[in-house]
Amino acid sequence: MLRPLALAIGLALASSGSSVIKCDTSIPVESFIKHKGSRDIWISIDNKVYDVSEFLRSHPGGAEAILKYAGRDASKAFKKQHVASILGLLPKSAYKGVLEGSLEEELSEEEILLEEMKKKKPALSHIFNANDFESVAKQILPKDIYTYFATGADDEATLRECAMAYSRVFFRPRVLQQVEDVDLSTNMLGCSTAFPFYITSFAGQAQLHPEGEKVLAKVADKNNIMFIIPRLATKPIPEILEEIDPQTPVWWQMSANHADPKLERAFAEVAKYDQIKGIFISTDSAVGGNREKDFKVRQQVTNATSELSGYAAIDKTYPSITWDDIKRYKTLTDKKIILKGIQCTEDVLKASELGLDGVVLSNHGGRQLDYSQPPLEVLVETMPILRQQQYYDKEKFQVFVDGGIRRGTDIVKAIALGASGVGMGKAFAFPLATYGEEGAQRLVDLLKMELSRDLKLLGVSKISQLNESYVNTKGLYNRIGNYADSYFRNYEKLPAPVFIK
Numbered sequence: 001m002l003r004p005l006a007l008a009i010g011l012a013l014a015s016s017g018s019s020v021i022k023c024d025t026s027i028p029v030e031s032f033i034k035h036k037g038s039r040d041i042w043i044s045i046d047n048k049v050y051d052v053s054e055f056l057r058s059h060p061g062g063a064e065a066i067l068k069y070a071g072r073d074a075s076k077a078f079k080k081q082h083v084a085s086i087l088g089l090l091p092k093s094a095y096k097g098v099l100e101g102s103l104e105e106e107l108s109e110e111e112i113l114l115e116e117m118k119k120k121k122p123a124l125s126h127i128f129n130a131n132d133f134e135s136v137a138k139q140i141l142p143k144d145i146y147t148y149f150a151t152g153a154d155d156e157a158t159l160r161e162c163a164m165a166y167s168r169v170f171f172r173p174r175v176l177q178q179v180e181d182v183d184l185s186t187n188m189l190g191c192s193t194a195f196p197f198y199i200t201s202f203a204g205q206a207q208l209h210p211e212g213e214k215v216l217a218k219v220a221d222k223n224n225i226m227f228i229i230p231r232l233a234t235k236p237i238p239e240i241l242e243e244i245d246p247q248t249p250v251w252w253q254m255s256a257n258h259a260d261p262k263l264e265r266a267f268a269e270v271a272k273y274d275q276i277k278g279i280f281i282s283t284d285s286a287v288g289g290n291r292e293k294d295f296k297v298r299q300q301v302t303n304a305t306s307e308l309s310g311y312a313a314i315d316k317t318y319p320s321i322t323w324d325d326i327k328r329y330k331t332l333t334d335k336k337i338i339l340k341g342i343q344c345t346e347d348v349l350k351a352s353e354l355g356l357d358g359v360v361l362s363n364h365g366g367r368q369l370d371y372s373q374p375p376l377e378v379l380v381e382t383m384p385i386l387r388q389q390q391y392y393d394k395e396k397f398q399v400f401v402d403g404g405i406r407r408g409t410d411i412v413k414a415i416a417l418g419a420s421g422v423g424m425g426k427a428f429a430f431p432l433a434t435y436g437e438e439g440a441q442r443l444v445d446l447l448k449m450e451l452s453r454d455l456k457l458l459g460v461s462k463i464s465q466l467n468e469s470y471v472n473t474k475g476l477y478n479r480i481g482n483y484a485d486s487y488f489r490n491y492e493k494l495p496a497p498v499f500i501k
């Protein structure tokens with residue numbers, strides 16, 4: 001059982017077998033709860049006690065996320081974010097023993113309030129677009145969890161501009177075309193799909209729904225939508241695959257922030273699943289982005305004043321991977337390889353020269369380098385140059401975009417400008433968080449309606465007819481004007497530092 005679990009986060013489990021403790025110490029609850037000082041922090045997960053005082057500082061999710069549970073039961077929060085096997089990566093000395101007695105489950109004021117809000121949430125039929133789901137999520141998710149999903153890097157210029165770029169492109173419809181039926185199907189990476197959008201990989205789905213990645217996997221399969229399993233999945237890969245017809249192609253995203261030998265082993269393991277047709281390698285995360293809003297809100301939630309609060313650690317354990325590593329990965333598998341997180345024309349050309357299968361123009365939805373250009377701008381700059389390359393074959397090398405896509409019109413604009421498909425992350429995260437499977441299905445239905453209507457009004461009956469002549473991009477670089485009202489209804493500015501109470 002350990003093997004597939006480990007695989008889900010792409011970590012080989014060399015260490016976990018050896019962390020089995022032969023003789024457990026009992027720790028009475030009364031003494032456990034005392035370990036909540038600033039340098040002495042114990043937490044309990046499934047009645048096992050861990051001393052995380054040291055580990056805190058290097059926790060990829062930041063110290064705050066753990067501090068909140070000092071001297072408390074962290075099981076629920078831990079499971080929302082991790083697969084169980086990751087505990088094997090803690091140093092052996094962190095394990096203190098088994099908790100004796102039981103901790104009372106205390107609901108916080110916030111939790112009580114959120115339960116009330118959940119009972120009053122709008123009927124699904126009152127949800128009309130992707131941004132409506134986010135408005136509901138803001139009211140029923142714990143503030144720190146909502147913020148983790150909604151945040152961008154630094155001042156969030158890229159986060160906002162990813163979405164706003166779409167609002168600067170306008171249409172040039174052809175009227176009187178007598179379009180009867182609209183066909184929304186298309187081909188991505190050699191596989192036919194029902195829609196020109198796909199559900200992209202994003203970490204921590206169990207924070208939004210107890211079934212984690214299984215929910216969106218199921219909805220994707222039912223609707224013939226391309227689905228990417230994230231490396232930081234909260235469910236093991238075999239469990240996610242159970243939700244998907246064995247004949248349906250699936251994709252896997254691998255994080256590539258270090259030339260980690262374990263990562264290479266995970267890569268080889270995933271290559272064994274026939275159903276996984278290709279690997280999206282994230283290239284935009286040499287280090288984690290500076291998710292300042294996320295840290296600030298977590299400080300507020302925990303009232304933290306210690307010097308520990310704040311930033312997630314910069315991982316210096318391994319060097320960043322390079323183009324040479326990509327060449328090596330290519331020799332390790334026959335599956336398709338797509339580079340995700342490409343942010344300029346030069347790198348698109350490099351990827352296509354290497355004979356890879358495609359790129360995703362993406363900046364991680366604005367979560368990595370702030371002021372990285374909106375992917376739509378990169379697309380507009382790149383496609384004319386790419387098409388001039390002698391080796392370029394649009395069947396063999398596809399360009400995708402993600403970031404800020406919320407509406408059917410956003411999708412149509414990207415396709416008209418040369419994208420083979422668009423990825424959607426947060427747009428699917430919030431229906432998952434608010435209405436689960438039914439919510440995600442509603443979003444698919446709404447997008448289907450929007451796309452069908454948009455194409456009819458444009459005078460187009462199928463995706464392959466879309467081209468540059470249907471859009472006007474002259475306003476693209478005028479970075480003023482916020483037309484997308486429903487997007488800005490949800491946007492929250494970074495909070496100011498808080499005075500000590």
Ligand SMILES: Cc1cc2nc3c(=O)[nH]c(=O)nc-3n(C[C@H](O)[C@H](O)[C@H](O)COP(=O)(O)O)c2cc1C
Binds near residue numbers: 202231364367
């Ligand atoms: C909460 C969250 C976690 C994410 N985690 C990952 C990840 O682990 N790996 C990755 O390649 N991209 C990750 N992404 C980026 C998405 O794959 C995608 O690029 C981005 O969400 C697109 O922007 P959108 O959310 O506006 O659609 C994450 C995005 C979010 C919102």
Ligand SMILES: *[C@@H]1O[C@H](CO)[C@@H](O)[C@H](O)[C@H]1NC(C)=O
Binds near residue numbers: 301302303501
């Ligand atoms: C933070 O402080 C506020 C106001 O004093 C209080 O209501 C809240 O319970 C505190 N939160 C925590 C996690 O201690």
Ligand SMILES: *[C@@H]1O[C@H](CO)[C@@H](O)[C@H](O)[C@H]1NC(C)=O
Binds near residue numbers: 465466468
């Ligand atoms: C774009 O589509 C229009 C309308 O179908 C067509 O007339 C035109 O030739 C196409 N342009 C290109 C570059 O394919």
